[in-house]
Amino acid sequence: MNIKHFLDQTFTESLSSLAGSDTPGIVKQAQRVEFGHYQANGVMGAAKKIKTNPRELAQQLISTLDPETFTTEVAGPGFINVHLRTSFIASELNKLREDALLGVVPVEQTKIVVDYSAPNLAKEMHVGHLRSTTIGDAIVRILEFLGQDVIRANHVGDWGAQFGSLLAYMDRQSQKGESLSTELKDLEKFYQAASALFKSDEEFAKTARGYVVHLQNGDPKCLELWQQFIDESIRHSQEVYEKFDITLTRDDIRAESAYNDDLPIVIQELGEMQGLLVESEGAKCVFFDEFKGKDDKPLPAIIQKSDGGYPYMATDLAAARYRTRVLNADKVLYVVGGEQLLHLRQVFAVAGAAGYIQDNQEFRHLPFGMVLKADGSRFKTRDGADVKLIDVLDEAINRAFALVSEKNPSLAESERQEIAKVVGIGAVKYAELSKNRTTDYIFDWDTMLSFEGNTAPYLQYAYTRIRSIFRRASVEALEGEIELVEEVEIRLGLKILQFPEAIESTLEDYQANVLCNYLYELSGVFNTFYEQCPVLALDNPTSRLLICELTSRVLKQGLSLLGITTVEQM
RNA sequence: GCCCUGGUAGCUCAGUUGGAUAGAGCAUCCGCCUCCUAAGCGGAGGGUCGCAGGUUCGACUCCUGCUCAGGGCGCCA
Structure with missing residues (x-):
C-alpha cells in the first residue's frame, strides 16, 4: 500500500x-x-x-x-x-511480511525500450560511459520490478569513418606477423596508435580512407576484418559489464550497422511524405520552424549527406522506426548525454512527422551531464588518454579490499575479495546514481571511491549489521507480530512503509538519486534504531527481529534495483 | 547572436504539483566500543539559496531582466 x-x-x-x-x-x-x-x-x-x-x-x-x-x-x-496511529503502522508492517513486492503496487504492463550505455566499439569504454550505463541499468531494473516489459537497447557504434584507420592498422599489423588478439588486448592503445598514424602518415591515411569505402561497399575481406574487430571489442565491453554487474548481454546489442539496410528505406519513406524531405546544398534535409541555427537561419536535420553518406540522424531515425514498428514499443527512453538534446529533439520531430511515432507512443530523452576532469575540462572522446572504465572498477575493488582487510582481517582472503568486489562496484555505482542526473560532475577518485557517509558501503553495512544479528539469533521461523514501542521503532517502521512512495517518485522523472536518498535515510534510521534498541538482549526479541528482517528486505531489494548487491558480512 | 542546462555551507551535493525554522555527506571541533560489526552513533560550528525586480497570504521553487559557468547551433558521432 x-x-x-x-x-x-x-x-x-x-x-x-x-x-x-x-x-x-x-x-x-x-x-x-x-x-x-x-x-x-x-x-x-x-x-x-x-x-x-x-x-x-x-x-x-x-x-x-x-x-x-x-x-x-x-x-x-x-x-x-x-x-x-502506531497500531496502523504496525499492522501495515505485519501485512508487508507476506508481500514479495514490499508494498509496491505493480502497474499495467507496457513495453518500454531503454536505450543506454551505447559505447563506441572503436574504443574501450571509459568513464564517460559510466553515467548512461549505470543510470540506464538502474531504470531497467526498476521498471522490471514493477512488471514492465523492458527491452534493453544497446545502440553501440560500430560503423563510420573511424573504422577505416582501425582496419588499415589491423591489416598492417597482421602483415607484420603480430597476433591480432594480442594487438587488440588494449583497444585503447590500438585506437590511439591507429589514429596517430592516420594523422602523421599520409600514405596510411589514404589506405584508411580506402578501407572506409570498401567497408561501405561490402567488400568481403574488409567485412571480415571488421567483424573480427567488432567481436573482439564486444568481448571487451561484455567483460566490463560483467565486472560492473550490468545486466546488458550480447543479445541486447543492436548496433548502428544493423540499420544499414533500413537507411535507404527511411529516405524513401520520408520522400513520400509531402514536402518533408528537401534538398539543400546537395544534402537531403528536413526543416522545421522550431529549429533555428546561427543568424536565425532554419536548421536542417540532415538525413543524407551530399556525398550520399548517412549521418547518425539517419541511423537514429531508423532505430526509432524499428522500435515502434518492429518492437512495438509503447515508450522509448534515451539515456543519452545532455549535449545531444537538440539532436534528439530533431530525431523525435522528424520521426513524428514521418509517422514513426504514433500519438500513443512516447519518446523521451533522459539527459545527463558530462563527466569533467578536476580542472573542469571535459574528458576527450576522440583520442587522448581517457580514464578507462575497467581501471576505475579495478581501483575501486583494490581500495575496498585494502579496507576490508584492515577492518576484518579474520575473514578468509577469498571472502575478502568477494566483499571487495561488491563494495567497490557498489561504491562506484552509488556515487553515480546518488547525484542528480542532469548536472555535470567532476570525476574524482577519492570522492567516487569513498566508503564513508552517504555511500553504497553505508547501506551495505547496515544490511550486514542486520545479517549479523540473525547469525547470532539462531531462530528458524519467526512467529509473532510486530509491535512498535520506541519512537525510533515507529520511525523505522514508517520508513519501511514508504518504500513504494520512493519507487514512485523515482520514476516520476527517472531520477535514481531519489531511491538512493530513500535508502540512505532508511539506513540512517536503522542505525539509530540499532544503537538505541538492542534486539538479542530482549526476553522476546521477535518484534524487533521482524523489524530487522523487513528493513533488510527493503535494503536488499532497493539496492538491487540500483544494481548494487549486498554481502552477509564486511 | 540565438537556444538549452546549471549557480544552495570551505568542498561534493539533496531540497518531491510554491508551504511552517533551507537539509545531508566530506572536511573541522567535542563526546561514545567490558554491550547484536565504530565502514557506526550523538552533538557543535558553518548560509544575504548568483544579483535585482515581480506574482503570491507564503518563493530555493513560478515570471522578467542581468551576471557567471558549461553545452549546442549544415553535412563527425
Whole structure:
C-alpha cells in the first residue's frame, strides 16, 4: 500500500466536496517531526479559491474525517498535520511480511525500450560511459520490478569513418606477423596508435580512407576484418559489464550497422511524405520552424549527406522506426548525454512527422551531464588518454579490499575479495546514481571511491549489521507480530512503509538519486534504531527481529534495483 | 547572436504539483566500543539559496531582466 496515495485520496475527496470542485489535498511527507508524519497543504489554496478562512476550512475538513488510522490537527495558516496511529503502522508492517513486492503496487504492463550505455566499439569504454550505463541499468531494473516489459537497447557504434584507420592498422599489423588478439588486448592503445598514424602518415591515411569505402561497399575481406574487430571489442565491453554487474548481454546489442539496410528505406519513406524531405546544398534535409541555427537561419536535420553518406540522424531515425514498428514499443527512453538534446529533439520531430511515432507512443530523452576532469575540462572522446572504465572498477575493488582487510582481517582472503568486489562496484555505482542526473560532475577518485557517509558501503553495512544479528539469533521461523514501542521503532517502521512512495517518485522523472536518498535515510534510521534498541538482549526479541528482517528486505531489494548487491558480512 | 542546462555551507551535493525554522555527506571541533560489526552513533560550528525586480497570504521553487559557468547551433558521432 502507498500511504501517501491513500491520504491524498482521502483529503482530496473531502476537500473537493467542501469546495464544490476538484481540489487537490496536496499531501506530502512531513518535513519536520513536530508536524507529524504527513501534511496536507491543499487547504490554503482551496480557501482562497472559495474565499473563506483557511483555518476554518481546515477545521471543517478534519471534522468530516473519521480516521481509524490517523489523527489530525490544524497548524499554522491552515496546514493539516497527520499523525498515523502506531497500531496502523504496525499492522501495515505485519501485512508487508507476506508481500514479495514490499508494498509496491505493480502497474499495467507496457513495453518500454531503454536505450543506454551505447559505447563506441572503436574504443574501450571509459568513464564517460559510466553515467548512461549505470543510470540506464538502474531504470531497467526498476521498471522490471514493477512488471514492465523492458527491452534493453544497446545502440553501440560500430560503423563510420573511424573504422577505416582501425582496419588499415589491423591489416598492417597482421602483415607484420603480430597476433591480432594480442594487438587488440588494449583497444585503447590500438585506437590511439591507429589514429596517430592516420594523422602523421599520409600514405596510411589514404589506405584508411580506402578501407572506409570498401567497408561501405561490402567488400568481403574488409567485412571480415571488421567483424573480427567488432567481436573482439564486444568481448571487451561484455567483460566490463560483467565486472560492473550490468545486466546488458550480447543479445541486447543492436548496433548502428544493423540499420544499414533500413537507411535507404527511411529516405524513401520520408520522400513520400509531402514536402518533408528537401534538398539543400546537395544534402537531403528536413526543416522545421522550431529549429533555428546561427543568424536565425532554419536548421536542417540532415538525413543524407551530399556525398550520399548517412549521418547518425539517419541511423537514429531508423532505430526509432524499428522500435515502434518492429518492437512495438509503447515508450522509448534515451539515456543519452545532455549535449545531444537538440539532436534528439530533431530525431523525435522528424520521426513524428514521418509517422514513426504514433500519438500513443512516447519518446523521451533522459539527459545527463558530462563527466569533467578536476580542472573542469571535459574528458576527450576522440583520442587522448581517457580514464578507462575497467581501471576505475579495478581501483575501486583494490581500495575496498585494502579496507576490508584492515577492518576484518579474520575473514578468509577469498571472502575478502568477494566483499571487495561488491563494495567497490557498489561504491562506484552509488556515487553515480546518488547525484542528480542532469548536472555535470567532476570525476574524482577519492570522492567516487569513498566508503564513508552517504555511500553504497553505508547501506551495505547496515544490511550486514542486520545479517549479523540473525547469525547470532539462531531462530528458524519467526512467529509473532510486530509491535512498535520506541519512537525510533515507529520511525523505522514508517520508513519501511514508504518504500513504494520512493519507487514512485523515482520514476516520476527517472531520477535514481531519489531511491538512493530513500535508502540512505532508511539506513540512517536503522542505525539509530540499532544503537538505541538492542534486539538479542530482549526476553522476546521477535518484534524487533521482524523489524530487522523487513528493513533488510527493503535494503536488499532497493539496492538491487540500483544494481548494487549486498554481502552477509564486511 | 540565438537556444538549452546549471549557480544552495570551505568542498561534493539533496531540497518531491510554491508551504511552517533551507537539509545531508566530506572536511573541522567535542563526546561514545567490558554491550547484536565504530565502514557506526550523538552533538557543535558553518548560509544575504548568483544579483535585482515581480506574482503570491507564503518563493530555493513560478515570471522578467542581468551576471557567471558549461553545452549546442549544415553535412563527425
